[in-house]
Amino acid sequence: MAYILEDREKQISTAGINERTIDCNKASLAGSVSQRACVFCGSRVVLYPIVDALHLIHGPIGCAAYTWDIRGSLSSGPELHRLSFSTDLQERDVIFGGENKLYDSLTELIDKHQPKAAFVYTTCIVGVIGDDVERICRQVEKEKNIPVIPVQAPGFQGSKKDGYKVACESIFKLVGTKNKLTPAKSINILGDFNLAGELWILLEYYKKMGVHVNATITGDGRVDDICNAHNAALNVVQCSGSMSYLAKLMQDEYGIPSMRVSYFGIEDMSDALYDVARFFKDDDMMEKARQLVKDEFARLMPQLAWYKERLLGKKAAIYVGGAFKAISLVKALRLIGVQTVIVGSQTGTTEDYELIKRLCDEGTIIVDDSNPVELSHFVKEKKADIFIGGVKERPIAHKIGLGFCDHNHERKEPLAGYEGMINFAKEIYATAMSPVWQFTRTK
Numbered sequence: 001m002a003y004i005l006e007d008r009e010k011q012i013s014t015a016g017i018n019e020r021t022i023d024c025n026k027a028s029l030a031g032s033v034s035q036r037a038c039v040f041c042g043s044r045v046v047l048y049p050i051v052d053a054l055h056l057i058h059g060p061i062g063c064a065a066y067t068w069d070i071r072g073s074l075s076s077g078p079e080l081h082r083l084s085f086s087t088d089l090q091e092r093d094v095i096f097g098g099e100n101k102l103y104d105s106l107t108e109l110i111d112k113h114q115p116k117a118a119f120v121y122t123t124c125i126v127g128v129i130g131d132d133v134e135r136i137c138r139q140v141e142k143e144k145n146i147p148v149i150p151v152q153a154p155g156f157q158g159s160k161k162d163g164y165k166v167a168c169e170s171i172f173k174l175v176g177t178k179n180k181l182t183p184a185k186s187i188n189i190l191g192d193f194n195l196a197g198e199l200w201i202l203l204e205y206y207k208k209m210g211v212h213v214n215a216t217i218t219g220d221g222r223v224d225d226i227c228n229a230h231n232a233a234l235n236v237v238q239c240s241g242s243m244s245y246l247a248k249l250m251q252d253e254y255g256i257p258s259m260r261v262s263y264f265g266i267e268d269m270s271d272a273l274y275d276v277a278r279f280f281k282d283d284d285m286m287e288k289a290r291q292l293v294k295d296e297f298a299r300l301m302p303q304l305a306w307y308k309e310r311l312l313g314k315k316a317a318i319y320v321g322g323a324f325k326a327i328s329l330v331k332a333l334r335l336i337g338v339q340t341v342i343v344g345s346q347t348g349t350t351e352d353y354e355l356i357k358r359l360c361d362e363g364t365i366i367v368d369d370s371n372p373v374e375l376s377h378f379v380k381e382k383k384a385d386i387f388i389g390g391v392k393e394r395p396i397a398h399k400i401g402l403g404f405c406d407h408n409h410e411r412k413e414p415l416a417g418y419e420g421m422i423n424f425a426k427e428i429y430a431t432a433m434s435p436v437w438q439f440t441r442t443k
């Protein structure tokens with residue numbers, strides 16, 4: 001397999017055939033053209049959905065191209081997060097420093113938009129020229145009397161995963177700074193970013209169960225709720241790659257336990273609800289969860305059976321950011337008759353990959369931190385019918401002439417929860433069965 005770089009071989013395994021413990025959680029190999037994004041991007045995707053905060057990117061305008069339109073996190077109120085602000089550093093600023101420009105931009109934007117807090121992202125060039133962003137933030141915080149938080153995220157410092165950590169540290173600066181009366185049976189939702197309104201579906205489920213949601217971090221997030229997040233009884237963490245660290249910080253400082261869940265696929269969605277009811281040891285809550293699941297199953301199963309009948313025998317390739325989502329996707333695809341033949345992630349852990357190995361059929365390729373060359377070859381070798389991934393995998397699929405399902409930031413249809421499962425089945429069906437692929441598929 002000439003297309004696999006020698007030093008990457010230990011990051012690839014084949015279920016039941018050439019199984020090995022995947023060598024993951026490490027820096028991308030130079031020259032491998034990793035699908036991972038930069039530190040700044042990682043911090044931005046996590047913090048961006050805080051809708052009543054100002055997000056100012058201190059750097060050249062190119063970094064600011066990563067805007068709301070790339071990640072469609074919806075808001076039920078303020079929409080300040082949709083505006084992308086940049087200090088637009090130029091050659092002159094790089095030579096003489098950009099601190100004055102940062103101070104002017106920050107104060108002007110705060111005066112104009114009256115945000116509840118401001119996040120100031122440092123980018124590669126700021127990491128190189130060494131502007132004292134912390135000092136400017138401290139100064140403006142004092143003058144404007146709102147939290148102004150430096151997000152130290154020069155892109156070259158690591159990968160997207162390091163950006164998640166920086167974002168968690170930034171959020172943690174807000175936690176515990178305000179107190180509101182909070183019901184005893186309350187949770188914080190960590191790691192749902194309200195893409196296409198997914199969070200609102202989950203809120204409805206928890207409401208039906210009698211669970212109070214204290215803070216949503218960060219989908220449709222509010223600064224005041226995050227400040228009060230330390231008063232919740234439990235942190236429920238989805239997208240654990242991005243938010244486990246915040247849950248750990250809150251456990252260490254405030255003793256709040258956490259649990260890892262997934263809202264994708266009906267099996268994992270149901271487990272998420274049951275696990276919360278189990279945590280509170282509340283029979284009434286458990287009964288309500290059971291009823292909710294029963295009703296949803298009765299509604300969904302006939303529809304899913306229709307898709308399964310038609311999709312049986314189709315093969316899917318999955319390459320997503322977090323491995324926990326990949327696990328849910330394998331189960332969800334199986335439910336509609338689709339076999340997963342490739343499954344990979346950018347940031348999976350050994351534990352995640354072991355679980356994937358046990359879950360997948362013999363011959364499934366499991367890969368960590370892959371690249372376009374590998375993915376293209378795997379997809380052709382396994383004769384996948386559909387590719388499920390994010391914005392960077394879309395061109396890979398289309399170049400090969402393969403149907404693509406966006407399961408990342410840009411999606412416009414909710415794919416979480418029970419409603420999401422139906423949308424997912426519809427999308428897989430519409431894409432995999434489209435007659436267009438017979439004309440585009442390359443050999």
Ligand code: SF4
Pocket residue numbers: 038039040041059062063122123124125153154155156
């Ligand atoms: S790698 Fe550096 S220059 Fe590129 S987007 Fe990230 S922070 Fe900006």
